Amino acid sequence: MTETWRLIDMRIEDAPTQMSIDEAIALARPKGETPNTVRLYRWNPSAVSVGYFQSVEKEVNLEACEEKGVDVIRRITGGGAVYHDYNGEITYSLVAPENDPRIPQDILASYELICGAIVRGLKELGVDCEFKPVNDIVAGDKKISGNAQTRRHGVVLQHGTVLVDSDLRTMFQVLRVSDAKISDKLIQAVEERVTNVRRYLGREVPFEEARDALVKGFEETFDVVLEPGELTEREEELVRELHGKYSSREWVFQR
Amino acid sequence: MKRAEYKVPGGKLLVAETEVKDGVLTTVKVTGDFFMHPEEAINDLEEALNGRDASQIDEIVEGFFGGKEIALFGVSEKDFAHVLKLTLDS
Numbered sequence: 001m002t003e004t005w006r007l008i009d010m011r012i013e014d015a016p017t018q019m020s021i022d023e024a025i026a027l028a029r030p031k032g033e034t035p036n037t038v039r040l041y042r043w044n045p046s047a048v049s050v051g052y053f054q055s056v057e058k059e060v061n062l063e064a065c066e067e068k069g070v071d072v073i074r075r076i077t078g079g080g081a082v083y084h085d086y087n088g089e090i091t092y093s094l095v096a097p098e099n100d101p102r103i104p105q106d107i108l109a110s111y112e113l114i115c116g117a118i119v120r121g122l123k124e125l126g127v128d129c130e131f132k133p134v135n136d137i138v139a140g141d142k143k144i145s146g147n148a149q150t151r152r153h154g155v156v157l158q159h160g161t162v163l164v165d166s167d168l169r170t171m172f173q174v175l176r177v178s179d180a181k182i183s184d185k186l187i188q189a190v191e192e193r194v195t196n197v198r199r200y201l202g203r204e205v206p207f208e209e210a211r212d213a214l215v216k217g218f219e220e221t222f223d224v225v226l227e228p229g230e231l232t233e234r235e236e237e238l239v240r241e242l243h244g245k246y247s248s249r250e251w252v253f254q255r
Numbered sequence: 256m257k258r259a260e261y262k263v264p265g266g267k268l269l270v271a272e273t274e275v276k277d278g279v280l281t282t283v284k285v286t287g288d289f290f291m292h293p294e295e296a297i298n299d300l301e302e303a304l305n306g307r308d309a310s311q312i313d314e315i316v317e318g319f320f321g322g323k324e325i326a327l328f329g330v331s332e333k334d335f336a337h338v339l340k341l342t343l344d345s
Contacts, residue, residue, distance in 0.1 A: 051287075051288050052294045052297075053285070053286055053287055053288070053289060053291070053294070053297055054286055054287065054288060055270070055286040058270070058286065076294065077290075077294075078288065078289055078290035078291060078294065078328075078329075079288050079290065080288035081288075107290075107326060107328050108328070133265075134265075134266065134267070134328065134329050135290075135329070148290070149290070149328075150290075150292055150294065151292045151326070152292065152293055255284070255286050
């Protein structure tokens with residue numbers, strides 16, 4: 001019989017709440033109170049998330065964020081800065097035990113597998129794309145999804161961004177891109193490095209359509225059924241506890 | 256404060272900032288878009304370097320990672336030592 005995983009479906013929350021929910025699910029998972037979980041979600045207001053090890057001042061144009069009402073938050077995961085556009089981006093997260101037979105122990109292999117669900121979803125929409133090590137998904141030579149993973153307490157948490165119709169102009173106003181990164185890729189215009197589903201397909205793609213495709217991508221990749229569910233009371237309690245950390249200046253500006 | 260960036264070929268970006276007084280590291284900060292599990296180990300690495308002789312970065316970094324269960328992704332132990340030493344030349 002096909003296994004069922006929980007789907008927390010398209011919750012719209014602010015940045016501290018979204019990051020608290022991902023961590024809460026990861027914290028509750030080892031206790032066996034919850035099934036493996038996939039979340040699809042959107043950020044309201046739009047936000048920039050920086051990787052755990054990144055410097056906020058270096059990666060984010062704080063004045064531009066202030067002016068545009070864009071939140072800034074630090075993730076629990078490493079990786080790069082992401083612009084989560086309320087009107088154009090879907091974030092996913094997946095939480096499963098490290099010893100789940102479906103999850104490779106090898107970190108790169110696990111990125112490839114989990115990103116494979118996103119690749120399948122995007123292909124379902126008509127976007128010809130592929131996993132690009134170490135943690136990106138590209139369509140042609142342009143990034144369309146970035147992904148980040150952490151492993152703690154025996155649990156894998158991976159979350160990532162799917163650019164559906166993100167405003168790329170705003171993206172590069174709120175993010176600072178380092179010279180080293182640009183020169184490494186020998187590309188002058190950073191805008192040429194990124195695309196989104198609408199731009200790739202040349203048509204509007206409603207969130208519902210993208211959501212359906214991503215759900216299918218996860219179900220096929222992991223051979224499971226995603227059943228819409230809610231957070232448990234314990235998880236909601238953890239979310240309330242974690243919210244203070246994620247919204248604090250100490251956390252966001254620690255690096 | 257001296258600063259250096261190192262983009263690991265096929266990997267991630269490391270940025271190091273150091274201050275050295277009389278040959279001793281008095282400030283060490285490493286940032287970037289790399290992955291390290293557990294994440295908090297970055298603070299321990301910085302502490303392990305603080306107050307130590309700047310000429311011994313290789314040994315300190317190697318000693319820090321040796322025997323610990325720290326997983327790196329997109330960078331290697333040697334890349335940390337490399338970017339830290341780059342700050343000394345900058």
